[in-house]
Amino acid sequence: MSYNIWAILVAAVANNVIGALWYGKSFFGRTWMREVGLKESDMPTKFPVKPFAAAIVASLVLGVALAWANAAAGSASLLDGVVVGLIVGIGMGAAITAPHYAFAGRSLKLFLIDQGHSILVVVVMSAIIGLWR
Template identity: 30%
Template sequence: MWVGWCTKRDGEGFMPLALHHFNVWAIAAGILANMIIGMLWYSPIFFGNIWLELIGKRREDIAEDDAGRSMALSIIPAIGMVLSVALIVAFANASTIADALIVGTTASVGLIGMSSFNLLLFENRSVKLTMLNTGYYMVALNVAAIISTLWR
């Protein structure tokens, strides 16, 4: 299945970019890393208590809201984000950690951050909650970009 075209590493011409060009283990590692970062980010170890306060819930409320189902379904956006970052890494011909950080930061700030900022403006969301959530995406997308860059 063809996804698109990217410039060859030597800068000469274009080459087709197909899904089989991606390292499936790097994609799997990126998805796993994304899930682990999310579990840690929103746990009491890091920002879980602040997050609960900002969304106006208690830990008991989360347990009653079928958190397990939500966590299981969160693999769907994790897959989409990691595949998207891997595609951007390929199109950008990223080959170093610095390249990966440019891709991850651009994706997280330029796409996630700006979308979140728009929601902040129109839905009167909390600045602190928006920053906390966007921070998670920044870390997760940068890690996914590093994995996709170094493990091609």
Template identity: 25%
Template sequence: MLVNPWAFVVATIIMLPIGFIWYNPKVFGTIWMREAGIIPDPAQKGNMLKIFALTLLFAFMANMLLQTIVVHQMGAMSLIGGAMKADSAKPSYTAFMADYADAYRTFKHGALHGCLTGIFLGLPIAGTSALFEKKSWKYILINSGYWVVCLTLMGGILCSWQ
């Protein structure tokens, strides 16, 4: 196993506190609501349990992909057919992992790849949807910025916590 399960859990959950801060009215919340056309009405609250549960599910899904991007050793593991086949792999795999199992396993390296994933995957996805929804650049940058920050921290956690 190349990613610590606790790192995976923390990297998944971290999206919630980042969202609480990012979309707080004192940070970007007021601007985001205005740009999204949301009028805060205390009488109309969404199903917060459903929203948070789906947020965690989506974060889990993002981490499934992100771990393969930030932990380079997963590429070597995929070449042998996954962790289940590590015992039957050729000696070259064992030698490679002995030499490089900890290479580039730092917070800084994972954060770099997480940030690049946010910029080159999160921004285009959020931006394209927002353009067709006829949203402003402020809206695009606030939502994409959230994903860049989340993926940066998630990548750092996944990569460094062994």
């Protein structure tokens, strides 16, 4: 099974751009901070290298996993990639995470913000990979 490394890299970049927007102050950043109990003063004053490094590595791992899932599903179009992304994002990601949030006493609002991001990212990444196989 071969993978298109360019599709994986572009998908990983898309993941991080979406994350920056999604958790930015213009979208869900303030609400997310409130839901996790952070204040503006809790935010790092210098560039947080470790979280961003983790995000980049995770994006690349997710890209490879989605390339495999798209290949296994025989994806050959944007729509095929979207379907694979929805199955992975909702059927696996959100379904696995929901009990963790429930047992930890996290709010439904936080779950929807985090999983909305995860599902969107997985669908976009999978669509890029499915289209660019």
